Amino acid sequence: MTTPLTDPLDLLDLRSSLSDTERDIQSTVAGFLADRVRPSVPEWFDSGTFPRELVPELGKLGLLGMHLQGYGCAGTSAVEYGLACMELEAVDSGLRSFVSVQGSLSMFSVWRFGSEEQKQEWLPRLAAGQAIGCFGLTEPDHGSDPAHMRTRAVRDGGDWILNGTKMWITNGGIADVATVWAQTDSGIRGFLVPRGTPGFTTRDIKNKLSLRASVTSELILDDVRLPDSARLPLAEGLRGPLSCLNEARYGILFGAVGAARDSLQAALEYATTRIQFGRPIGAFQLTQQKLTDRALSVNTSALLALHLGRLKDAGTLRPEQISVGKLNNVREAIATARECRTILGGSGITTEYSPLRHSANLESVLTYEGTSEIHLLTVGRKLTGLSAFTG
The missing domain is CATH 1.10.540.10 (Acyl-CoA dehydrogenase/oxidase, N-terminal domain)
Structure with missing residues (x-):
């Protein structure tokens, strides 16, 4: 053996x-x-x-x-x-x-x-870790289209007055400071909003079926007055928040490999110890096909992540390459988690085993920091030179 x-x-x-x-x-x-x-x-x-x-x-x-x-x-x-x-x-x-x-x-x-x-x-x-931060870009009506955000910052003497709402903000309810992006008369700008600032409140989102071991919140800004020193001076336009998103997307394309690998490890261990019809279920051809398909997916996703990591360290990583990584690796990770759950049978629907939890979490990962559709169209734009984002 x-x-x-x-x-x-x-x-x-x-x-x-x-x-x-x-x-x-x-x-x-x-x-x-x-x-x-x-x-x-x-x-x-x-x-x-x-x-x-x-x-x-x-x-x-x-x-x-x-x-x-x-x-x-x-x-x-x-x-x-x-x-x-x-x-x-x-x-x-x-x-x-x-x-x-x-x-x-x-x-x-x-x-x-x-x-x-x-x-x-x-x-x-x-x-x-003495303070916690969050990042307020997404809004209730403007997720994939942040250029049309409604949160607005207006000058009032030497201060700024912020009004608006941000949604689906990780860490929002526990953050000591929020980076909030807002429209101004001179374009989109970023502001640091400390917890406790009058008019700034948060509301945690409950009843989640995904990312349950995480705080997801709404940020509410109601006539929040900030000094100009709270403005991020070098952030001008949408390029500021999008460059931050690319940093997070890079971490995701590695992270998704971890969720897929852990799902496959759980399935492998179960398949070699679970006895049915007098033998481990891992000895059956259909189970080996599932395991092999998912192992190929996990390994090729890891190779892609490592390649993109080397490019980033060399300073040559491009945004569309990050989109390739997030699109492929998250999509493959969800498929792996789901397939591995089937190997676990009924046991796989409990929290004793990780694949279904990973699958549920990855539904959020597929959506945030750019949906799979947004990354698909980003790659399509690079391939064709034509943008599908506007009419």
Whole structure:
């Protein structure tokens, strides 16, 4: 009997293509999550709670804004950050979502577009997990079309008055500071809105069937007065928030591989130990076909993620290439999670096993940071030179 693989990515020996540092970071993150987080995830998912007490521990491990330089950030490579996202989402998409929003949206918006005073005030605290950030772009009526957002900021002397609503905001209900994007007379601009600012309130979204171990909220701005020092001075136009989204999308295309890999690992373990008709179900041809198809998907998705990570570290990664990664890897991860659930049979509908939880979470991942349709049309525009976004 051949020894079975404990890690589906061993099929192509992908770890051999990583540096010692990359392997060490991946192993460190995986070990921390196995000991501290994984045992409690089913309970958090079932109860719909996010473990806020974990945030300082994530900061201590260097996971918050880990790919940013200075201000208490770890300054890792893009591949190292991607591998951390892979391990985070292998445990739960909600956990990776928290880290992505904290580092690639909230912190990156300040790091890339903020003043030195804003960076000094917020980045060290966010990196340490002493403060939590969120990113307010999506609105109830403008998800895929942020250019027509209704949130507006109007000058009033030396201040700004903000009015509007943001929706589906990860971390919103627990954030100490929100990066809020608004229309102004001179185009879209970003503002830092601290919790406690008069007129700024949040409302958590309940009854979720996906990303249950994550906080998703509505941001409400009712005549919120901010000084001009709250404006991100280097963010002009829609390019500002879209560049932040590309940072988050990059983490997703690695994270989705983690969810798929974990689903396949659960199915492999079950298939080699579950006895039916006098033999392990993994010995049946139909089960081996499912496992092989999904292993091919997980391994090719991981290869794509690593390739795009190398491009990002080389400074040559293009937005449409990120769209290729998110579109393919999330789509394949959902297919993998669903197929692996079928191998688990009835046992697969409980929180004892991860594939159905991953499948439910990935429905949100498929939608946020650009729906699959948006990424498909982004790639189509690059292929044809023709835009399908406008009439």
